[in-house]
Amino acid sequence: MSLLREASSRLWSIRSSEQVALAKRAAQITAELQQGVTRPYKNVIDCSWGDPHREGLNPLTFVRQVVAACLYPSLLTSEVLPVDVQLRAKGLLGECGGGSVGSYTSTAGIPKIVQSVSEFISQRDGAVPSSPENIFITLGSQRSLMMVLKIFVKNEGTIQTGVLSPVPSYPYFNMALSMQGGVMVPYHLCEEQGWKLKVDELSRALHAARGHCNPMALYVINPGNPTGQVQSRKSIEDVIRFAAEEKLFLLADEVYQDSVHDPKCEFVSYKKVLFEMGPPFSSSVELASFNSISKGYFGECGLRGGYVEFVNLDPTVMGHVYTLFSMDNCAAVLGQIILDIMAHPPQPGDPSYPTFSEEVRAIQDTLASNVQRVQTVLGSLPGISCQPIKGGIFAFPQLHIPPCAIQQAKEAGMEPDVFYASRLLEETGLCVGAGSEHGQSEGTHHIRLCIATPTENMEEVLNRLSTFHLSFRSHFS
Amino acid sequence: MSLLREASSRLWSIRSSEQVALAKRAAQITAELQQGVTRPYKNVIDCSWGDPHREGLNPLTFVRQVVAACLYPSLLTSEVLPVDVQLRAKGLLGECGGGSVGSYTSTAGIPKIVQSVSEFISQRDGAVPSSPENIFITLGSQRSLMMVLKIFVKNEGTIQTGVLSPVPSYPYFNMALSMQGGVMVPYHLCEEQGWKLKVDELSRALHAARGHCNPMALYVINPGNPTGQVQSRKSIEDVIRFAAEEKLFLLADEVYQDSVHDPKCEFVSYKKVLFEMGPPFSSSVELASFNSISKGYFGECGLRGGYVEFVNLDPTVMGHVYTLFSMDNCAAVLGQIILDIMAHPPQPGDPSYPTFSEEVRAIQDTLASNVQRVQTVLGSLPGISCQPIKGGIFAFPQLHIPPCAIQQAKEAGMEPDVFYASRLLEETGLCVGAGSEHGQSEGTHHIRLCIATPTENMEEVLNRLSTFHLSFRSHFS
Numbered sequence: 001m002s003l004l005r006e007a008s009s010r011l012w013s014i015r016s017s018e019q020v021a022l023a024k025r026a027a028q029i030t031a032e033l034q035q036g037v038t039r040p041y042k043n044v045i046d047c048s049w050g051d052p053h054r055e056g057l058n059p060l061t062f063v064r065q066v067v068a069a070c071l072y073p074s075l076l077t078s079e080v081l082p083v084d085v086q087l088r089a090k091g092l093l094g095e096c097g098g099g100s101v102g103s104y105t106s107t108a109g110i111p112k113i114v115q116s117v118s119e120f121i122s123q124r125d126g127a128v129p130s131s132p133e134n135i136f137i138t139l140g141s142q143r144s145l146m147m148v149l150k151i152f153v154k155n156e157g158t159i160q161t162g163v164l165s166p167v168p169s170y171p172y173f174n175m176a177l178s179m180q181g182g183v184m185v186p187y188h189l190c191e192e193q194g195w196k197l198k199v200d201e202l203s204r205a206l207h208a209a210r211g212h213c214n215p216m217a218l219y220v221i222n223p224g225n226p227t228g229q230v231q232s233r234k235s236i237e238d239v240i241r242f243a244a245e246e247k248l249f250l251l252a253d254e255v256y257q258d259s260v261h262d263p264k265c266e267f268v269s270y271k272k273v274l275f276e277m278g279p280p281f282s283s284s285v286e287l288a289s290f291n292s293i294s295k296g297y298f299g300e301c302g303l304r305g306g307y308v309e310f311v312n313l314d315p316t317v318m319g320h321v322y323t324l325f326s327m328d329n330c331a332a333v334l335g336q337i338i339l340d341i342m343a344h345p346p347q348p349g350d351p352s353y354p355t356f357s358e359e360v361r362a363i364q365d366t367l368a369s370n371v372q373r374v375q376t377v378l379g380s381l382p383g384i385s386c387q388p389i390k391g392g393i394f395a396f397p398q399l400h401i402p403p404c405a406i407q408q409a410k411e412a413g414m415e416p417d418v419f420y421a422s423r424l425l426e427e428t429g430l431c432v433g434a435g436s437e438h439g440q441s442e443g444t445h446h447i448r449l450c451i452a453t454p455t456e457n458m459e460e461v462l463n464r465l466s467t468f469h470l471s472f473r474s475h476f477s
Numbered sequence: 478m479s480l481l482r483e484a485s486s487r488l489w490s491i492r493s494s495e496q497v498a499l500a501k502r503a504a505q506i507t508a509e510l511q512q513g514v515t516r517p518y519k520n521v522i523d524c525s526w527g528d529p530h531r532e533g534l535n536p537l538t539f540v541r542q543v544v545a546a547c548l549y550p551s552l553l554t555s556e557v558l559p560v561d562v563q564l565r566a567k568g569l570l571g572e573c574g575g576g577s578v579g580s581y582t583s584t585a586g587i588p589k590i591v592q593s594v595s596e597f598i599s600q601r602d603g604a605v606p607s608s609p610e611n612i613f614i615t616l617g618s619q620r621s622l623m624m625v626l627k628i629f630v631k632n633e634g635t636i637q638t639g640v641l642s643p644v645p646s647y648p649y650f651n652m653a654l655s656m657q658g659g660v661m662v663p664y665h666l667c668e669e670q671g672w673k674l675k676v677d678e679l680s681r682a683l684h685a686a687r688g689h690c691n692p693m694a695l696y697v698i699n700p701g702n703p704t705g706q707v708q709s710r711k712s713i714e715d716v717i718r719f720a721a722e723e724k725l726f727l728l729a730d731e732v733y734q735d736s737v738h739d740p741k742c743e744f745v746s747y748k749k750v751l752f753e754m755g756p757p758f759s760s761s762v763e764l765a766s767f768n769s770i771s772k773g774y775f776g777e778c779g780l781r782g783g784y785v786e787f788v789n790l791d792p793t794v795m796g797h798v799y800t801l802f803s804m805d806n807c808a809a810v811l812g813q814i815i816l817d818i819m820a821h822p823p824q825p826g827d828p829s830y831p832t833f834s835e836e837v838r839a840i841q842d843t844l845a846s847n848v849q850r851v852q853t854v855l856g857s858l859p860g861i862s863c864q865p866i867k868g869g870i871f872a873f874p875q876l877h878i879p880p881c882a883i884q885q886a887k888e889a890g891m892e893p894d895v896f897y898a899s900r901l902l903e904e905t906g907l908c909v910g911a912g913s914e915h916g917q918s919e920g921t922h923h924i925r926l927c928i929a930t931p932t933e934n935m936e937e938v939l940n941r942l943s944t945f946h947l948s949f950r951s952h953f954s
């Protein structure tokens with residue numbers, strides 16, 4: 001009998017085991033194909049992650065050059081690297097303990113980089129002030145979210161801390177919340193209205209939860225994952241007013257801020273709107289805003305880096321926040337360096353500017369054209385409907401699964417969307433995310449595809465999906 | 478009135494505010510010196526961290542070359558890098574999603590690297606089996622420790638989970654434990670016997686704690702931080718027997734396994750001893766063993782990487798562990814790559830072998846000679862005594878502080894060792910750690926110095942310390 005068995009049983013396996021099973025099966029098929037097993041396709045395409053480099057997008061040259069030079073400063077004396085790369089790397093190394101990226105940094109990050117990030121935020125938000133003391137550089141936004149939850153999710157007492165969280169959502173947030181001992185208070189985004197966040201739904205969710213738990217915070221993802229909506233300024237104002245009235249701490253997950261595809265939309269940060277609303281909002285609503293090097297055209301998921309900015313937190317609480325973050329020792333230095341580049345990218349006139357801006361534009365164009373193609377192709381398929389993808393890196397189409405397929409899924413003990421996804425994988429080698437991982441309204445079924453991938457790959461994904469979808473429908477009707 | 482103020486007040490500032498004040502003062506003095514303020518010294522030397530590169534040791538060339546090549550694969554086509562670097566980098570990139578270190582990896586790390594680590598462990602331990610499924614690569618050992626605490630520290634119920642933890646200790650472990658809602662059960666290492674870990678003291682501590690809390694685990698650091706002892710096989714056996722009898726989960730922090738300076742000592746892992754003890758021990762005692770890229774001759778603290786290996790955990794618990802670790806998304810890929818190099822360093826015959834082995838030997842020689850010098854110099858000073866430094870990267874001498882200095886410290890509201898350290902800083906520009914941060918037996922006072930630094934710097938540290946110490950003593954007696 002294990003000593004730990006009982007102690008750890010409260011950690012239920014929150015990751016959908018069906019999604020894990022899909023990923024394992026994808027790996028198995030890949031191995032079989034490599035061993036020469038023949039199937040109607042020659043490779044597995046996995047678009048179930050939100051991982052741009054995995055999907056084939058390239059890292060930015062300037063980013064990789066600076067980081068490589070910081071790691072291996074002998075490169076600075078050779079002719080291999082442009083002058084602005086060398087200057088940047090030298091400057092950054094000067095900020096590292098002992099001139100090495102191998103040294104620990106201060107808790108909140110290298111002070112000079114925290115300062116850069118603060119300037120970046122202020123510039124992004126049209127001169128809304130930002131103070132370095134409110135910014136913490138972390139090991140990625142997932143880590144920032146976990147840390148911030150620790151600030152207010154209580155484990156003592158009988159009533160659990162609640163956090164309003166969207167359906168569909170980024171599932172790791174809800175997992176982190178549960179692990180922390182809190183409870184998710186689901187509010188539904190309105191699919192028919194392009195996954196709009198509606199305040200009356202927030203209000204419904206909040207009132208339904210009161211009494212069962214103590215709702216203390218509201219989590220929003222803008223631009224949305226997996227839903228691709230981009231909130232308007234007006235919508236953000238409404239949410240802020242609601243948070244103020246209901247005294248909710250706002251957690252604004254803005255990791256997709258770089259990725260707005262619809263020219264009629266723009267990303268506006270919660271912080272900017274909050275400040276522009278003026279008092280009492282600007283001086284009272286507590287806000288944490290998250291950003292990451294993993295998303296947008298950087299796509300550096302594997303290097304781990306992000307930051308969180310706090311607004312309107314009591315100085316005593318900020319003291320606790322400091323202690324909390326100091327627990328990680330510090331964020332990975334190379335992730336910090338990439339944040340410096342995100343904050344201060346090459347400027348016109350710099351030797352690296354032409355390549356940098358060309359690479360960024362190419363990625364943005366690819367995403368925009370993928371969005372078009374996905375909407376055109378899915379729009380032409382019967383039994384599938386996809387809301388406009390205005391931002392982010394995913395499509396999240398709704399599937400209208402025929403009743404006898406639903407029946408068969410039930411008999412197999414599977415969610416209908418997992419059933420669909422697993423047949424899609426078996427028959428075409430295409431691995432997608434199942435909507436049930438992200439949460440969806442009762443009786444609806446979705447899949448999630450990553451659109452941050454080269455055009456050719458996107459075409460292949462759409463081909464496989466279309467062919468399968470039509471045959472699935474004819475099989476089950 | 479802040480919404481969060483009350484909620485977060487349970488997070489007391491656990492970091493010794495006095496140590497933080499020292500670090501801040503050191504930064505201030507550095508800034509003043511740069512602005513031209515004159516003082517009896519021209520720079521601040523900070524040896525309060527355990528951060529080899531910050532203290533001036535160099536990174537290993539092979540490590541930095543491989544990582545730089547993985548980041549910026551254009552380097553692979555140039556002549557800049559040795560062939561074995563190129564081969565290693567290519568092989569590793571082949572294991573990354575999309576061939577980029579910017580992709581997320583599996584929860585436990587890149588499978589091939591987890592496999593490498595497993596082979597390394599097994600080889601280190603004289604063929605004791607190691608299974609990749611029991612190994613998780615993490616964002617550093619600090620993170621591993623925090624994760625492992627989550628497995629068994631409970632927040633529910635009225636009785637807190639206790640963990641036996643050494644005095645003196647690595648303070649971040651105790652902080653993480655408190656944050657998690659657990660309580661430290663202190664056991665004292667025996668200073669007079671070279672900081673020996675004595676089972677009768679473990680037993681005393683455990684029995685004193687029972688009733689107040691529920692002691693579930695025993696944390697050991699071997700080689701010791703800050704104490705520099707290296708446990709013998711016999712001592713480890715005794716500890717394992719004790720853990721078995723008392724049904725304690727063993728947390729073996731072995732991050733200094735590379736750093737044994739006394740030729741009469743050797744590092745033996747808890748796992749090796751456990752297996753060699755045979756059943757029932759080898760099949761029942763639950764163990765987590767920790768290692769890191771931050772320590773030893775790698776010293777890559779800033780890149781964040783480590784691993785934990787579990788032994789004898791129930792499969793159900795391992796399932797929970799998996800879920801828990803999946804919360805971080807994944808460890809930083811470059812940290813993972815350095816673990817691969819730690820597991821499989823260049824071999825004789827490889828082009829990089831001569832440089833690699835030369836660099837490693839140079840660091841080992843530097844540490845060994847620093848140990849000699851520290852012991853000689855401190856040994857010759859009145860009112861200071863230092864136990865033999867057999868391993869690790871610190872000296873932790875005891876100070877015999879004159880009564881009137883103790884009195885004056887009290888009047889200033891300071892711990893006597895902080896008083897000593899802050900005068901040391903003001904008068905000589907040398908910043909050391911205060912023993913009170915690490916814990917020490919009532920009435921004793923210590924300081925901690927990092928010895929992972931070039932010889933010249935070590936000499937300068939010892940000079941400043943000696944001069945100050947003598948003048949401090951004559952001033953206060």
Ligand SMILES: Cc1ncc(COP(=O)(O)O)c(C=O)c1O
Nearest residue numbers: 050140141142170225292294306
């Ligand atoms: C909405 C959202 N938030 C946070 C994250 C975490 O990103 P990271 O931890 O890589 O910064 C993700 C990753 O997919 C995400 O989609």
Ligand SMILES: Cc1ncc(COP(=O)(O)O)c(C=O)c1O
Nearest residue numbers: 527617618619647702769771783
């Ligand atoms: C005993 C001990 N354990 C763990 C750590 C954490 O190391 P890291 O998180 O850098 O791997 C340290 C760092 O100083 C340490 O001294």
